[in-house]
Amino acid sequence: MTDTTTRTDTDDFDPHALAEQAFLDEVHSFQFWFDSIEGYLTDRPYGRRGTTDEDPIDDRRRERLITTLCNYAVGETAALEGAAGLVQLAPDRNSKIFMATQVADEARHLEVFLHRLRELGVADPESEIERRAQPALVDFKGALLDLVDGGDWQAAVFAQNVILETMEYTVFRLHAANADAVTRDVLAGVIADERRHAGFGENDLGRSLAVDPSGRARLREIRSQLDPMVLGVFEGALDDVGAPTDERHRLAGEYLDTVERLGLT
């Protein structure tokens, strides 16, 4: 909570006093990204605090966690490949710079999940991921990369930074709430990154649709194709992480709120 007082020098760095373009330049910059991740990733090798010890994990829980992490790795690989392709498609330099920071984020996410799999005793994560990947998630990855390959910035941003990122943001938060201590550490850093990615997607699309609302019809069609795929993945992932029903309804509603704000319902 805040305290009342007289004026101080806080206004010197008041984000709400920035002009619109200055705000956009700031939040899309590499420097902003670098100074942001410094706050929550410093001294956390592979996302883990040095003071965090492993919780005891029984065999059944360990198996479920490995399956969950394998599917996270599939999602992060999709996001890494998608973001890398989107750098070239981005319509302006700010978006290219932001998307480059997202490439670095996605690569780190993939790395920390692979590292966690090895910590859990998975000797060959590549083959384990192939064996445990949800087919619907693999299908979604293919659909996303098709949009990127087709050079469709708006559709690819919708698929990746709105649909995929919102799903990941939701699942990771629910998982973090009941995860073992080390996995919770790893997820905390990833969740902080996802906030930027999902926010970029909604705001970039929101601005372009405000200029040209005709894009909504096409995005609604893409949504109708991708939603069934995503919902299957979403339900499976929430089952895996043992998400309570009321919480999953509340957080799943956040995706619907996003598409409603964008006028895509």
Add this chain to the structure above:
Amino acid sequence: MTDVDVSAPEITSDTTRQRYELEEMGFKEVPKKWRKFYRYWQGPDDTLAPNEVICPVCKVVIRATRELRPGDKVYCMPCMSRMVVVVGENGRLEADVVF
């Protein structure tokens, strides 16, 4: 989404508004100089001060150095959203995203 002139001043400066000195509250997802302007929302039991609104996009609490009023424009740096303060159905201040 709300249709407003986003080029207007963000929060009107006047002497009738209560002022707040902000301190960092553990939110580290933005560069240090901006951190005191944001905090984590603690859930439905979290009471917001008159200088705070929740970002509808990422659910972070946005904080200002002055009491907020309807029509004020604020930024959520953690998720890059711009928004305008409105009075919600429950009579409390809320934020609507501006694209």
